Amino acid sequence: MELRDLTIRTIAEGMRKKTFSAEEVVSAYCATIRRKDAGLHCYLEVFEEYALNEARRLDGSVDAFSDLPPLWGAPIAIKDNMLLEGMHASSASKVLEPYVASYDATAVSRLKKAGAIIIGRTNMDEFAMGSSTENSVCGPTKNPHDPARVPGGSSGGSAAAVAADLAVAALGSDTGGSIRQPASFCGVVGLKPTYGAVSRFGLMAMASSLDQIGPLAKNVDDARLLFDAIKGGDEYDATAVADAPRPDVAGERLRIGLPREYFGAGLDDDIKAVVMGAVKKLELLGHSVKEISLPMSEYALATYYIIMPAEVSANLARYDGIRYGHSAQNAETLFDVYAKSRAEGFGAETKRRVMLGTYILSHGYYDAYYLKAQKVRRRIQDDFRRAFEGVDCIVGPTSPTPAFAFGERTADPLKMYLADIYTVAVNLAGLPALSQNAGFVERGDSRLPVGIQTIAPWFGEERIFSIAGQLERELI
Ligand code: GLN
Secondary structure, eight states: OOGGGOOHHHHHHHHHTTSSOHHHHHHHHHHHHHHHHHHHOOEEEEOHHHHHHHHHHHHHHGGGOSSOOTTTTOEEEEETTBOOTTSBOOTTOGGGTTOBOSSOOHHHHHHHHTTOEEEEEEOOSGGGOOSSSTTOTTOOOOBTTBTTBOOOSSSHHHHHHHHTTSSSEEEEEESSSTTHHHHHHHTOEEEEOOTTSBOOTTBOOSSTTTOEEEEEESSHHHHHHHHHHHBSOBTTBTTOOSOOOOOOOOOSSOEEEEEGGGSSTTSOHHHHHHHHHHHHHHHHTTOEEEEEOOGGGGGHHHHHHHHHHHHHHHHGGGOSSSSSSOOOSSOOSHHHHHHHHHHHHSOHHHHHHHHHHHHHTSTTTIIIIIIHHHHHHHHHHHHHHHHHHHOSEEEEESSSSSOOBTTTTTTOHHHHHGGGTTTHHHHHHTOOEEEEEEEEEEETTEEEEEEEEEEOSTTOHHHHHHHHHHHHHHHO
16 A cells, blocks of 8 residues: 555554554655655654554554544654654754653644654744744755745645655644645645644744644545544643534535635736636535625734734743753853853744844834734734624635745745735634645646635634535545
8 A cells, every 4th residue: 555545544444454553554654754855854853763662552452442543553743843752842943952842742642642653753944933944943844746845834844744645644833824834835734723722732832822733634534633633622721722612514505705805916826726716616516605805914914923023032032041952052141141042042033033022022112013913913803703794714825826946035034924925814813724735836847736725713623624625525
């Protein structure tokens, strides 16, 4: 059996029928990683020994289970900002190079409980800040569809690993698009859950009011299995909720809204054509499609780039050269330890955001920037609330372009930030959204994946899975 044909579901089935063992599955993935990952650089570390031991442990205990848990034997990669006890976790930063996790992130321990095997930690933009994985201190990941192009970011290693069959699925984190945009660039499924649907305990905080852990998978069914395994309340994260009122999956005829603002200037024509082709299929399935307006959309990126760095500057204050990771050796005073450890440990984009955030929160500017941005954030939420009175879900492109070339946007941060123009509003509003492949466009000799994004009301993941599943069946 080819790894390409394996999914979380087929792996668990194979185990149940004893077609193959967990050890065989893990060995096959490790062999493929050894063969392919030098060229792609999806992984910062492969937990080969750990994963093989886990696999043997599962294989040894298999008789005890009449009903295997849903992720049984599935080799899953985790982004390098999530903790697995006893293993390094660095957020692809020099500051955390020596750091070893002393406990499991809740999402990770839930994966383990469901029978998954954590196979390694994947590359990312430093502290999840970026849209291309070029901000990793370890060097970028390459897009499996064209190694001259970025995989997207910041969960680029996770998305590329799934696309290249170096893991059956992976976890990423999404603060402004970091699951959906790389999913779009690599042609896989990526879900950013509702804020509060998945515990953030053990996820290195970037911007706490926006961060969510979510799955990257080969298909909608696998994404759903992963989400179901990791979701729910957690005594270690007060924002994670067990029981939220969920909108119903909604009837067979859904009302789909296409926001005018997501199809305007800046969107590549052929991306628009691919997305509209997928929308047409949804219409043919009996769903109704209408244009809607999210008038505050034009302020989403600006609002995000005020609120996010403000929270980043507060969250990253903990990396002081004393409590975690890298500590400067040549420091004479305590202040020197802080200043030098941070100067040596953080990369350029991280420093830019810490400085921006500190400025935004400083006396005299707080009202003008931070408070104002919070007010606009509320208006953005209101936009969605109003829209969902007339439609069941919102559909549009995930990113305005396909994967871009290395170096194309690194010189101009604003250009890089534009890659998230259609994803950040969802985080500001705390909504769930999924990106899946809708087709391909050509750039030079390359055939590049195009993502389509489905947004639902708060805790409407089931509705998303339903519509995304229908679309997937039509597109295959
Ligand atoms: N690309 C966006 C940024 O740079 C989003 C990052 C993320 O979702 N972690 O902030």
